[in-house]
Structure formats: structure tokens, C-alpha cells
Amino acid sequence: MSKPMPISGFPEWLPGNRIIEQQFLDRIRRTFELHGFAPIETRAVEPLETLLSKGETSKEVYLLRRLQAEAEEPRGASDAQLGLHFDLTVPFARYVLENAGKLAFPFRRYQIQKVWRGERPQEGRYREFIQADIDIVDRDTLPAHYEAELPLVIGDAFAALPLPPIRIQVNNRKVLEGFYRGLGIADPEAVMRAVDKLDKIGPAKVIAELAGAGVTEAQAKACLALAEISAADASFADEVAKLGVSHPLLDEGLGELVAVVEAARAHSPGLCVAELKIARGLDYYTGTVYETQLIGYERFGSVCSGGRYDNLASAGTDRFPGVGLSIGLSRLLGLLFGRDALAVSRPTPTCVLIALPSEEDRSGAMRTAAALRARGIAVEVSPSAAKFGKQIKYAERRGIPYVWFPANAETGDTVKDIRSGVQEDAAPATWAPPTADLFPAISTTFNKET
DSSP, rough: OOOOOOOTOOOOHHHHHHHHHHHHHHHHHHHHHHHEEEEEOOOOOOHHHTTTTTTSTTTOEEEETTHHHHHHHTTTTTTGGGGEOOSSSHHHHHHHHHHHHGOOSSSSEEEEEEOOOOSOOBBBOSOOOOOOEEEESSSSSOOOOHHHHHHHHHHHHHHHOOOOOEEEEEEEEEHHHHHHHHHTTTTTTHHHHHHHHHHEEEEHHHHHHHHHHTOOOOHHHHHHHHHHHHHTTTHHHHHHHTTTTOOOOOOOOHHHHHHHHHHHHSSTSSSSSETOOOOSTTOOOOOOOEEEEETTTTTGOOEEEEEEEESSEETTEEOOEEEEEEEEHHHHHOOOHTTTEESSOOOOOOEEEOOOOGGHHHHHHHHHHHHHHTOOEEEEEEESSSOOOHHHHHHHHHTEEEEEEOOOSSSSEEETTTTTOOEEEOOOOTTTOOOHHHHHOEEEEOOOOO
């Protein structure tokens, strides 16, 4: 076999980083459940026509086909029309429609799964990655207070993680669409997509793109003036009024956005800030939209995004509006791993290595290990009955903090902390390590980006 080569965009963490990832997953899951969200998992594939109907996604979707499908099946057969999902919201909408008769509404769901997106791999951008989503959907109508609730849940989830503080930037697409319509712009969606690129391509290129969409210079300047408005309280509404544009949809969106920002300010000051340049690129968003930045790492963009959608989960007369947020866990961790900002105390869950005086002692060592495991202590038995010095070196290489020595003719069982050299008497039924050593611990080193 030739030397294997990594495939760009498909991360495979080493054990230490995987332990960090799993601890993040556990804490995120626990926070979601504390807020009453129930777990689901959806299939990895969706009909291609469904995936291609939800915004600018055609370049991102991976087509799923069997190796022999072309030879065995006619073109257009069902397997040739499946794609791997590029997010979890579209599969969730389909799931709601299929299971509406079995779900209790409003339905609160969390979903933690892999996603596949065919974009150019770069730092923090992968083709295969894990998302952690929450959504609330209701039948027919969804009260606006859920749009204020979700960022508070995300705030709690991030607060439970060893991370820098976050700032959730919020806007409302009704504000944007109403403002653009008030200016007389015929295609608000095109303007939203252009303005949403402001941080990436700069004002000059945005103006050029708007001109290509038929927007006049005066209209473009007004759009950029709106995009410059930012506030952590309701004062942004006054700034919008000063621009002199009016439209009923603009007023509706401002009222909803004020409610979101003021709710966050009351419960978690500093968590949310209104940023009127945020639009989100997927066409199914209809109301509040969110983008989340790590403070000190702002130049890397959003690590948690989402928004309100009214028409995504609908078929005929059945309509299930919802609002959701998605944590890009792989993106978040990849950025921090790349800066050595996260580390783990040991790259193995093992807390204790049972030493072997001889192979004849393996059966007894296994009984000791079982007794410790029954009390929640992670244990492994030494792979061989080498000299104790070599067994201790094995534990050091693996990062195992304690070595257990079975009783002999002179002493009972003892356990040694190989970091400090302290050795003490121990019994499998009573001994326990300090809480800090029971599981691998995450340490952090966060530096502000320049």
C-alpha cells in the first residue's frame, strides 16, 4: 500500500483534540437539554431538487451515486438524485412535515450531526464538519418571543465551554427588505446578498455589485448607510429613522429586532448587538438572523449562525414556521486548535495503569481494574509484565497519571502518582483520584488576534 495522503477538507483530529471535541459536544448537548430541546437525527441525504431550491447552494452539494449506478440504472433514477445535506435545517424541515402528526408543537429540537459542503477548504472551513443545531417550530404561527429566546440559549451553551466571550450580531431581513423597498429597489434579495459580503469584499466592490443589479448610486449609498448602523440597545431604531426611509415592512422588522436586542440586554448584557449589515445568504430566512463571533477572533467570522424561517417547512396548507441557530463546532475547534488555544491534560481517558509483576498476575490485575471501573475510574492493565520502570515509562508516554502496584509479600496494594512520585496504600473498593485527575481536563490560552 502506498503512503496515504490526507484529503483536504476532511479533518481527523488526534486523540487529544478528539477528547476536547467530545467534551464540547457533551456540554452543548447538556445545555440544550436544560432548555427543553429534544434530540433527533435525520438521514444524511436529501433529494437533490430540495437541496438546490434553498438559496445559493448548487456549488456546495455533494451528489450521491453508487459506483455502478450508471451502468445498471437509467439516468435520472432515484439514487442519482440524492445529495449529502449541506446543513441541518433543510432536513429538519422535511422531518417536521413527515412527522407532524406525531410531534407536539411548539417542537423544540436539537441535532448534532455531520454535514458536507463542497466549498474551498481553508482554515476553519471544511468539506465535512459537525454542526450543533437548535430549532423551535410551531404550527401555522410562531410567536416572535422565540426569536429572542434562542440567542440566550446559545449564550448559555458558549458560557459552559472553555472559550472566549461571544457576541451575537442580530438583524432582521424585514428591516432590510422594507428599507430597500422604501428606496424603490425592485430586487431586495439581490441587494441583501451583496451587502452581506461587505466585510469580505469591502464597500467599493459591494457598490459595484449593486450597480450591476440596477441599484442607483444614491440608493447604494443609502444601503451602505443602513449597513453601518450598530447598537447594543434599541437606539439603532432611531438611527434608521434618521435615514428618512419608510415602509410598513421596515417598521415591522424594527419592532421585532428591538424585542430581540432588549430581551438579550435584560438577561445577558453585552451578548447581542444589532448589526444592520447582517443578512445571511440562504433565501429561506424571513425574519431575525444571527451571526456569532468569538471576541478576540472576530476576523474569522461567524461560528454560530441562523435565523427565522416561515416557509421552509410547508406543503400545501400545512405550514410550520421556525427559528434556529447552528454552532459550527468543527469550524470553531479548528480555528482554536490551529492557534494552540486549547489543550488537554492527557490524550487518553485512562486514569490508572495496573502494573503487572508477571503474566500470572494478569487475572488479579483484571479484577482490580474491574473494581475501579465499577466506581467510574478509567483503567487499563499494562500490556506486558516488563520491569516496573518500563511500565511506568509506558504510562508516561500515554499520559496516564497513576500506576497501581498489586500487593506482594511485604506490602498491600499501592498506587503511585508518577508526576509527583508520591506513592500510597490503596484499596480498589475505596481509593479514588482527585476529581481534577478523574477525566482529561481542558486548558486554554486565548490571545486576541491582531
